Amino acid sequence: MARTAKVQRLTALAVKRYADDRSVSAPLHDGGGLYLRKRDASALWYLRLTEPATGAQQWHRMFPDDPLGGYPHRSLLDARAEAKRLWDLRSEGTDPRALRLKTIATRRQADLDEAAAEKRKVTVRVLFERWCAVDLQPRVGTDGKRIGRKDAGAYTRAQFERRVFPKIGHSAADEIKRGDLLELLDAVKSEGKLRTANILLTDLKQMFRFALARDLVLRNPLDTVAKRDVGGPSVQRDRVLTVEEIRQLPGSIEASGLHARFAAAIWVILATGVRVGELLGAVWLDEERDPAELKTIADASGVKLGFVNLKRRTWHLPETKNQRDHTIHLSAFAIEQFEKLAELTVASNDDPDRSVPWVFPNMANDGPVGVKSFGKQLSDRQKTPERRLPHRSKATTSLLLSRGRWTAHDLRRTAATRMAEIGISGDVIDECLNHMIESRVRRTYIRDRRITEQRKAFDALGARIHALLAAPASGKPESQRRVGRRHGLSEARLATATSSPKHLPQRSRQVRTEGTALTAHSGVDFDKWPQ
Structure with missing residues (x-):
């Protein structure tokens, strides 16, 4: 639609009087499609636009993402500046209302994705239980060979209960960083239990590799960590009685x-x-x-x-x-x-x-x-x-x-x-x-x-x-x-x-x-x- 010939009709005092007068309910027009409308106990700024496809008149609320986007938090000068920005978008071929709807849809999808990710998110303890149930339980494979661990992961569970869960058991597995795990391993190393530290390193790597294969984490934080970085390389015992x-x-x-x-x-x-x-x-x-x-x-x-x-x-x-x-x-x-x-x-x-x-x-x-x-x-x-x-x-x-x-x-x-x-x-x-x-x-x-x-x-x-x-x-x-x-x-x-x-x-x-x-x-x- 053509803009109103006279714009910026209002003054700050006129706007204040309008907002304070509860007996007046009709919109207050500043020209150029800019209105101040009363909604319940609030006075909100709107821009009146025309739908390009149908020619229908539409109200476009301004400052929609600001909880305090109405008057007096947003002044007459703020409203005029925002109206100019929206008209400039319209002049460039972008419909502000369509852009707003697209933004709302994008945010809604982001919220859904975040909720789904939160639902998929597992803690380190939950990840361990799943890994233990799937990979550590002793069973016979299709080739007749025994797979899993003969103690069903009892030793590994005892080590995790003692050294892992108290520190990061309730943390999300996909938020665990290499430094978090190395801190645990360094604590074992400082006790002088180098072999235990290497065994714990191996178990942690296997657990996160299990999680990576099932899309529970984006990466294995210990992929680049070797035994030489923790307890030292394994030394093959060669003691023989003379x-x-x-x-x-x-x-x-x-x-x-x-x-x-x-x-x-x-x-x-x-x-x-x-x-x-x-x-x-x-x-x-x-x-x-x-x-x-x-x-x-x-x-x-x-x-x-x-x-x-x-x-x-x-x-x-x-x-x-x-x-x-x-x-x-x-x-x-x-x-x-x-x-x-x-x-x-x-x-x-x-x-x-x-x-x-x-x-x-x-x-x-x-x-x-x-x-x-x-x-x-x-x-x-x-x-x-x-x-x-x-x-x-x-x-x-x-x-x-x-x-x-x-x-x-x-x-x-x-x-x-x-x-x-x-x-x-x-x-x-x-x-x-x-x-x-x-x-x-x-x-x-x-x-x-x-x-x-x-x-x-x-x-x-x-x-x-x-x-x-x-x-x-x-x-x-x-x-x-x-x-x-x-x-x-x-x-x-x-x-x-x-x-x-x-x-x-x-x-x-x-x-x-x-x-x-x-x-x-x-x-x-x-x-x-x-x-």
Whole structure:
């Protein structure tokens, strides 16, 4: 429409009188389409425009985004300036009313997007619960392989409850920055727990990678953070017991006061190379017992069920760490250790006429001993007296050997090393220790487990350990040398076991040495062995 010929008709005083006079309701016109209109108790500024398409007259409210956009907060001069701006837009071909509607629609959509984003937003704790339910629960994949974590994320949850949730548990996951997480990791590092810091770093990275894949966060804040930035690079342990240390072991075990079961366990690992979880899950073969029930108990205890058959001289594990079965041939040396363990078998709580199936039973005799118990027993006897824990062994240094501390897994590494020294090939050692074959092609196409070679390797290893224990350890008194002979496979005892099996436990009376001469096995002359 054409603008009114006369503009700026009003004065500030006239506008004030209009606003104060409640009896007047008609709009006050300043010219050029600028009006002051009363709405309820307010006086608002409007610009009267013509719809380009229809020619209809429309009221366009001015200062719509200002809650105080009416008179007197917006003066006559303010209204005239805004009216000029809107007419200039109109002259440029832009409809102010259409522009306003578009702005309203844009803001409404932004509000909807923000609400949706708020609905999708998850806290760090909620993200953890979702990650734990999807990725950490143990289950079997479509290929038959076990996925998830065997403890269902229990260790990870404990670490998060202690170190993560108190600080950022209620924070939005997509607002977490790299610095927030590094602050948590630095706190663990400052405690001197470098390995724990690296484990926590790995878990945090996996959790945020899970969130990134599901569009819960825009990026993984730890993508560029490596272990060297937190706890340092992982150091592969390479501790191996020397020949002299193996000879010192019997005397050290005697002085340590270790329970006879754990004393035998040391030699069992040396003779078989089993993992601790496999060792403590051993049961005596009994066809009357339900394997499924035993497996349930073993899984709940975190150990791997394995059946010891002294008659056939085998130790069969239906499932192991690398998700395949494994059968260990028991050398004569290993058999003697299991004979000692058989002598310690106790009656079952449910049936006094039957023995407890577990080779290493717990205090209640209703399952295996805890998977960490053996390691704690060794650790308690390899520390300075001032670091002794309450109610633990007083023989704090009894198991320290000449090259320092050692662990149960070091015994497994020692077994592999001694096999290699004998001349056993690496692929046979891998099978004996049930290692995952590195080459995917070999895993796929070579299905032979080298059973015959494994049997020879285990026998040769047992013979080697026997030969080492038969020789006196240097620098040890004669009394300790006698202890070494008791812990080794004495030829006198072997002869007695062969000729008169009645002295053996009922479980091991079926075992025969079949005339095997240990020191002459596999053509190895241990008298010429380098010391």
